[in-house]
Amino acid sequence: MNIHEYQAKELYRAYGVPTPNGFAAFSVAEAVEAAKKLPGPVWVVKAQIHAGGRGKGKFLEASAGDKGGVRLAKSIDEVKEFAEQMLGKTLVTVQTGNAGRVVNRLYIEDGSAIDRELYLSALVDRSTSRVAFIVSQAGGMNIEDVAHETPEKIHTLTIDPATGYQPFHGRKVAFALGLKGDQVKAAGKLVENLYRMVVEKDMSLLEINPLVVTKDGKLICLDGKMNFDSNALYRHPEIVELRDLGEEDQTEIEASKHDLAFVKLDGNIGCLVNGAGLAMATMDIIKLYGAEPANFLDVGGGASKEKVREAFKIILADPSVKGILVNIFGGIMRCDIIAEGVIAAAREMDIKVPLVVRLEGTNVDLGKKILKESGLKIIPADDLADAAKKITDELKQVA
Ligand code: ADP
Ligand code: MG
Numbered sequence: 001m002n003i004h005e006y007q008a009k010e011l012y013r014a015y016g017v018p019t020p021n022g023f024a025a026f027s028v029a030e031a032v033e034a035a036k037k038l039p040g041p042v043w044v045v046k047a048q049i050h051a052g053g054r055g056k057g058k059f060l061e062a063s064a065g066d067k068g069g070v071r072l073a074k075s076i077d078e079v080k081e082f083a084e085q086m087l088g089k090t091l092v093t094v095q096t097g098n099a100g101r102v103v104n105r106l107y108i109e110d111g112s113a114i115d116r117e118l119y120l121s122a123l124v125d126r127s128t129s130r131v132a133f134i135v136s137q138a139g140g141m142n143i144e145d146v147a148h149e150t151p152e153k154i155h156t157l158t159i160d161p162a163t164g165y166q167p168f169h170g171r172k173v174a175f176a177l178g179l180k181g182d183q184v185k186a187a188g189k190l191v192e193n194l195y196r197m198v199v200e201k202d203m204s205l206l207e208i209n210p211l212v213v214t215k216d217g218k219l220i221c222l223d224g225k226m227n228f229d230s231n232a233l234y235r236h237p238e239i240v241e242l243r244d245l246g247e248e249d250q251t252e253i254e255a256s257k258h259d260l261a262f263v264k265l266d267g268n269i270g271c272l273v274n275g276a277g278l279a280m281a282t283m284d285i286i287k288l289y290g291a292e293p294a295n296f297l298d299v300g301g302g303a304s305k306e307k308v309r310e311a312f313k314i315i316l317a318d319p320s321v322k323g324i325l326v327n328i329f330g331g332i333m334r335c336d337i338i339a340e341g342v343i344a345a346a347r348e349m350d351i352k353v354p355l356v357v358r359l360e361g362t363n364v365d366l367g368k369k370i371l372k373e374s375g376l377k378i379i380p381a382d383d384l385a386d387a388a389k390k391i392t393d394e395l396k397q398v399a
Contacts, residue, residue: 001228003242004048006107008224015197017190019221022109024048031083034108035076042111043073045082047091049101050247052209052225053142057093060100064089069103072111079108094142104246112220117210118177119143119154122198124205124229130158131198133169133191135176139210161199165192179213186219201239202232251314258310260299267292268322269391270315270353272308274299274333282327285388291395294321301332308341309348316349322398325391326357327384335359335367343374354379354394358387 006024013019022044023034035043047054047069054069065082069091073079083106092100117140125132136154138146146153155176159169170188179187190211198206205227212222233240245253255262261276265283269291273279276298283293295318299311315321328338342357358381359367371378379394381387 001230001233001239001243002050002247003226003228003239004050004105004107004244004247005046005224006048006105007242008226009107009109009221011197011201011226012221012224015193017193017197017221018186018219019224020044020110020112022107025083025106025108026104028080028083028087031087031106031108032076032080035073035079038108038110040076040111041074043076043079044109044111045071045073045079045086046107046109047086047103048105048107049091049093049096049103050244051093051095051101052207052223053093053095054091057091057096059086060090060092064091069093083108101247112212112222113215114210114212114222115215115217116178116213117222118212119146119209120173120177120194120211121205121207121209122194122203124203125158128158130160131195132156132158133173133195135173137176137178139212143209159195165195169195177211179219181217183213183217183219190219201236202229203227204229251317255297255311255314258307260297260307260311260314262298262311262314263296264318265293265295266320267294268320269395270294270297270318270321270324272297272299272311272315272324272326272328274301274303274328274338278327278329281384282325282388285384286325286392289388289392291388291392294318303333303338303341305337305341305344308338309345312342312345312349312351316351321353323354323391323395324351324356325387326355326359327387328357328359328361330359330361330363330367333361334363335361336363336370339367339370339374342378343370343376346374346376346378354391354398356381356387356391356394358383 009019025031025034057069064085071082086103090100090102119136119139121134134156138153157172170191173191174184174187207225208221210222269286271282271293273282279298286293356379381390
């Protein structure tokens with residue numbers, strides 16, 4: 001789960017992590033009120049969407065101006081002007097896709113006099129089973145490009161959970177970032193507090209780009225991207241409260257209501273699978289046969305007929321789906337239940353795209369018999385490769 005920058009900055013404050021003062025605003029009047037509470041002479045008006053690259057982003061509407069989603073205002077009048085231009089408009093950034101995101105919230109904050117822009121992120125590193133800190137002096141710009149072109153500018157350090165944060169971690173980060181004097185101490189405090197925050201709040205990712213050194217030598221976090229492990233949200237109701245459903249994919253929300261693990265993808269073959277591993281393998285084999293999956297969908301181990309029907313609804317609601325591949329292994333789940341779910345869905349929703357079904361496992365013969373006797377146009381498949389081949393062949397015929 002992601003949260004907005006202004007919410008991330010509240011968390012910074014709670015953990016003693018330095019960040020400029022600022023206030024969220026949902027209307028132009030609130031933006032002006034917020035600006036009045038800050039000293040100036042520079043205010044920053046920042047569009048709040050769950051995507052980065054806002055500074056270099058572009059609005060779809062000409063009336064929003066061409067200065068992107070992060071703007072420096074020199075007066076309260078300018079704050080008002082920028083707020084009017086941005087609110088309700090659609091911001092497109094490298095991370096939003098072409099459709100962009102509507103800006104419904106702003107963050108008005110103190111402008112900082114920046115000397116250097118640095119990069120710092122922390123994430124759960126699966127290969128070492130530790131929290132890794134990744135830092136670079138090349139902050140503020142696209143860190144993926146830095147990683148690609150000049151990987152030597154990126155430094156990684158992991159913290160052993162058995163010892164937790166140790167002062168040498170802070171010093172290592174400080175030296176990697178070229179910090180001197182008092183800044184080394186400040187960096188130690190920063191890393192210590194960030195580590196505590198990441199662990200206590202079960203974050204999977206924290207990205208601060210940029211972390212800046214100000215003209216008067218202070219270290220301040222100017223941006224904040226936070227990602228929380230959804231499996232741990234049950235113990236953080238205060239984080240769940242920050243959820244902004246307007247920023248999430250509507251189908252993914254619908255899927256989560258029915259306890260279906262669903263991720264929307266770019267291809268045109270809808271997949272309905274049980275088990276995350278089998279779902280991954282199914283996506284792989286679709287790609288192997290030259291097509292692209294439209295989604296990842298795991299109906300889970302013990303899905304009911306109703307759940308299968310809901311899953312179908314979600315897949316069919318996606319206009320880019322040109323074919324469906326159902327791949328079920330009946331372990332806990334029985335193939336006859338799946339077959340009934342598929343038929344109920346097909347009858348109810350009048351499926352117009354080719355449907356390939358591969359069943360294996362418990363009650364497979366009964367399942368196949370039910371499908372066959374249904375009179376519906378369902379293409380049966382015997383194994384994974386056969387299923388992938390059949391659905392991709394069907395798509396070629398349509399094209
Ligand atoms: P994004 O990463 O979405 O573009 P940022 O919050 O990183 O948004 O802002 C983009 C750039 O705007 C930063 O790299 C920094 O140069 C500038 N900026 C952001 N906040 C402030 C601030 N409070 N004071 C001065 N400059 C800022
Ligand atoms: Mg940024």
